[in-house]
Amino acid sequence: MKKLLKNPEKYYQPKVRPSGHDISKNFSKDNGGSIPSNLLQIPNSESSSQYLTGCKTASVKRHPARFPAKLPEFFIRFLSDPDDLVVDIFSGSNTTGQVAEAEGRSWISFEQNIEYIAASTFRFLTADVQADEMKKVYEQVCDGETVDLTSYQLERSSSTSVSEEYKTHVQPSLLAHE
Numbered sequence: 001m002k003k004l005l006k007n008p009e010k011y012y013q014p015k016v017r018p019s020g021h022d023i024s025k026n027f028s029k030d031n032g033g034s035i036p037s038n039l040l041q042i043p044n045s046e047s048s049s050q051y052l053t054g055c056k057t058a059s060v061k062r063h064p065a066r067f068p069a070k071l072p073e074f075f076i077r078f079l080s081d082p083d084d085l086v087v088d089i090f091s092g093s094n095t096t097g098q099v100a101e102a103e104g105r106s107w108i109s110f111e112q113n114i115e116y117i118a119a120s121t122f123r124f125l126t127a128d129v130q131a132d133e134m135k136k137v138y139e140q141v142c143d144g145e146t147v148d149l150t151s152y153q154l155e156r157s158s159s160t161s162v163s164e165e166y167k168t169h170v171q172p173s174l175l176a177h178e
């Protein structure tokens with residue numbers, strides 16, 4: 001914000017945002033406010049995640065407004081215990097679900113855009129799943145089918161890291177990890 005106040009033209013142009021909010025010239029006005037000490041500052045520097053790799057491999061659109069994983073991680077650790085249920089009602093690419101799973105929580109996620117749900121499956125496939133299989137899962141979800149992702153994980157893994165208790169199901173508008 002300090003940089004923006006010094007040189008507003010460099011950082012934004014007054015216009016109507018995709019959300020419909022009209023960001024006018026007044027946005028660069030210094031009202032003497034200060035950055036709160038409890039502001040979470042997290043860089044959004046994701047460049048080689050399983051999700052992005054999956055989108056590239058399967059040639060599908062990536063979600064344009066993903067959380068950095070550290071954001072849901074902070075709140076999940078702060079506000080829940082292992083085995084608790086984490087619910088995200090606007091889940092997008094489901095960063096929250098992936099982090100919840102890594103933190104040993106169950107999760108349920110809702111999203112209105114079926115393509116975002118379909119692409120979010122890449123977060124839960126093992127790294128050796130081939131491009132054609134990724135595309136198949138993506139298309140099944142887009143077609144409204146329920147897909148049990150464990151079949152793409154278990155058949156390759158003799159370890160118990162992806163076990164019966166870690167079942168990720170994807171249904172239209174809903175993802176869930178039991």
Ligand SMILES: C[S@@+](CC[C@H](N)C(=O)[O-])C[C@H]1O[C@@H](n2cnc3c(N)ncnc32)[C@H](O)[C@@H]1O
Binds near residue numbers: 094
């Ligand atoms: C800012 S994005 C969330 C991004 C997400 N945190 C991530 O890391 O990918 C908000 C999402 O909410 C979805 N959304 C908006 N209204 C919704 C509704 N009524 N029901 C379900 N999803 C909705 C949008 O499609 C969008 O993907």
